[in-house]
Each structure stands twice: as structure tokens, then as C-alpha cells.
Amino acid sequence: LTATPEVRDAMLAAIPSLRAFAISLTYNVDTADDLVQEAILRAWANIDRFQPGTNLNAWLFTILRNGFYSRYRKARREVGDPDGTFASRLVTIPEQGARCDFEDLRTALAKLSVEHREALILIGAEALSYEEAAQVCGVAVGTIKSRVHRARERLGQLLAIHGVEDLGPDRMTQAALQSAF
Amino acid sequence: MLAFDDDDPDAAIWLDTDQPRCGTLPHLSEPKLAQAVRDRIGRNLRAMYGDLLREPVPDCILDQITHLDRRGRGTIH
Numbered sequence: 200l201t202a203t204p205e206v207r208d209a210m211l212a213a214i215p216s217l218r219a220f221a222i223s224l225t226y227n228v229d230t231a232d233d234l235v236q237e238a239i240l241r242a243w244a245n246i247d248r249f250q251p252g253t254n255l256n257a258w259l260f261t262i263l264r265n266g267f268y269s270r271y272r273k274a275r276r277e278v279g280d281p282d283g284t285f286a287s288r289l290v291t292i293p294e295q296g297a298r299c300d301f302e303d304l305r306t307a308l309a310k311l312s313v314e315h316r317e318a319l320i321l322i323g324a325e326a327l328s329y330e331e332a333a334q335v336c337g338v339a340v341g342t343i344k345s346r347v348h349r350a351r352e353r354l355g356q357l358l359a360i361h362g363v364e365d366l367g368p369d370r371m372t373q374a375a376l377q378s379a380f
Numbered sequence: 381m382l383a384f385d386d387d388d389p390d391a392a393i394w395l396d397t398d399q400p401r402c403g404t405l406p407h408l409s410e411p412k413l414a415q416a417v418r419d420r421i422g423r424n425l426r427a428m429y430g431d432l433l434r435e436p437v438p439d440c441i442l443d444q445i446t447h448l449d450r451r452g453r454g455t456i457h
Contacts, residue, residue, distance in 0.1 A: 207449055214441060219432035236444055243448045304424050323422050324429035354421055 202246045209255045210242065216325060217259055223320045224267050226309060234270070238263035257331045264317065264335060307357035311350055318346035319354075 202210065217238060221231035241262050242249070249258055308316055314336070321332040322343070329347075333340045 202449070202452065207445065211442075211445060214437050214445075215433045215435070218435070218437065218441075219429055222432055223429070232438055232441065235441055239441070239444060239448070243452075301424060301428050304421070304428060308425075319425070320429065323425050351418055351421060355417060358421075 202243060206246065206249070206251075206255070210239065210259070213256045213259050214239075216256055217263055220260055220317075220320060220325065221263055221267070223308075223324075224264070224313060224317060234263055234266050237266045241266070254327070254331055256325070257327060257335050260321070260325075260327075260335045261337075303358055304354070307354050310357055311353055315346050315350035315353065318343050319350040322347050 214235065217235050218231060221234045221238075222228055225231050225234065238259055242259055245262075249255065308319075311319070317336065318332060321327045321335060322329065327335065329340050329343050333343045336343060
């Protein structure tokens, strides 16, 4: 089996997203790369099932997610970042003194259920439509909406953000302030 | 720390307590985060995820695709 050059190129272009999604699921870069490679193999072997014109990323996410759950569903497994591998790979400097900075967000994300986290990532970070995310996760659209809602609420609780008064200045504000003085 | 709720992935769908119940829509009646808070969380989430997207793809993954592509075209066996 072979993919057309267009599909191959689209698959190559999708890899960063696929890796980011896998890391978000596993919080382990090596495991994430294994999942990505497995997903590529499966996608290549089943390329005739891909419908041109549909969202290739969503199709690949579905394959990767199935691999993730196949790998881990037998055991109650904890997913964490005990050695800080995930955190250390993120290079953005956190906001100083502000709630909801990146470090807090990473920690809070890790405390969400994997179902809530994947919904939030697919909608909030990958910008999939609710319909596409529902297809990826194999649930109803309403379930995805509910999970995103609950994930946001839970993040707010974990970050101890109840209202705008709990927010520190974000980076844009900080940059503006720093450039003003 | 995370733990899966159930050993059976199908059960996770059917027993999902996230499912809105007919006529109640509990998720809509709960207190909501302020829009500014949601915006900030969303912005930081996208920025954090953007860092991951910008990471270079490992060679092993690129090599895998090259290998699959060549094999499919019959240039290697």
C-alpha cells in the first residue's frame, strides 16, 4: 500500500500535532513518540480507508487515541511527569507572579481525567470542531461539549481562579508595562 | 496524577457521567467561569501547546515515513 504524495505530505505536516496530542495524553515524550510511530504505521496500512477531503489530522488523532487506550486500558495506570521531562521540554518562560501561569496550567492539566484533558486539547488547542472531536473520541457531540465545559471549570478550581480578580497580568500586559517603563 | 476510571473502554462511554441528562442539562446550570478567565486559560493552553508544536520532529519518525513511502513505491524491499 502506498499513500499519494499529497497524503504523504499531509501526514508529514500532521506529525507535530500528532506528537503534541500524544504528549498531552501520556505526559511522556518517549511513549508519545512510540504512539506516533504506531499511528503512522496503522494509518499507512489503512490509507484506503481515509476519505479524501475529510480532516486528516482528526483521522490520525483517532488512530493514535485508539492506540493509546489499547495500550493502557488493561491497567489502571497513572500518567504523570515525575521526572519533569515534559515540563522541561517546554521553553516558554512562565509569567512571574501571575495565577494561571504555564507551570500551574501544566500541573492542573495533569490532574484532569484523560477524557476531559483530551477534549480540552482537541477543542481548545487543536481547534477541532466539536463534531470532529466527538468523532475522534467516539462519543456524542454533547458529551464533548460537556467534557470541555467541565474541564474548564475544573481547571479554574485547580488554579484557584474564580473570577477576573484572581488573574494576574498576562504576558501581553506585562510586555506592555515593561515597554512603557 | 491521572487514573483511568474503568478497565473497559466501552463502559467509559456508557457510564459516562458527563452525559447531559434529558431535560436537566446539569452542565449548563452550574456556575460558569468568567469569560475573561476562560479566555486566559484558553490563551495559555494554546501558547503551551504551541511550544510542543514547534518542537522538531525526531528523525526516527521522519525516517519511518520515508521508509514506508519508498517501500510502497517498490524502491526498497
